[in-house]
Amino acid sequence: MSAILPPESRVWWKQPVDRVEGMWIALALIWSLIMFFMMPYWHVFGKQNLSNEAYRTTPEAFSAKAQAMVDQYTVRTETEQKIPVVRPPAGSDVYLISRLWQWWPILELEAGKSYRLHLTSMDYLHSFSLQPENLNLQVIPGYEGVVTITPTRAGKYSVVCNEYCGLGHHTMVSSLYVVNK
Ligand code: CUA
DSSP, X not given: OOSSSOOSSTTGGGSOOOHHHHHHHHHHXXXXXXXXXXXXXXXXXXXXXXXXXXXXXOHHHHHHHHHHHHHHHEEEEETTTTEEEEOOOTTOEEEEEEETTEEESEEEEETTOOEEEEEEESSSOEEEEEETTTEEEEEOBTEEEEEEEOOOSXXXXXXXXXXXXXXXXXXXXXXXXEEOO
C-alpha cells in the first residue's frame, strides 16, 4: 500500500473499516462535538465571546462618524503619526478604525462606565485584540461590529492586530486608556 500509487483494488471503499480506524473516527467525532458545544457554553459562561451586533457600512459612512467624535473629544495626540487620543463622554458610542497598518484614533475610557464600541476595517480583515485582557474581535471590512464594553480596571492597554494582514501586520499596534474619574 502506498500513498502515491493508485490502490491495488479499485473498489477500496467497500472494504471493512479497520477497528483502529473506526476508533479514530469515533474519537474525532466525539471531540468535534465537544468543540462544537463549547462555543455556546463559552458564550454564556466564559468572559471572552461577547454578544455583538453587526451592520453593513462603508468606509465613508464609518469614517464620518469617527471623525465627528475625534473633532469633538480629542484631548491630545500621541506617537509620531500624531494619532488623536479621544475621551468621549461616558456611555457614548465610540468608534475605532482599522486599516493597513494602524488603529485610529486612540480611545480613553472611564472605568466603570459602559460604551458602545464600533469597529470596522477600511481595507482588509483585521482583528481587535486587547491585551492583557485577551479580548479578540474580528474587524471585517464592509461591516460595523458593535460591542458593549465596560472597562473595570484603570490602566494602559495594548490594542494588537490579531489577524495576519500583510507586511506591516506586526506594527499594527496601538493603545487604549482606561482612567478613573
Ligand atoms: Cu491588521 Cu494584522
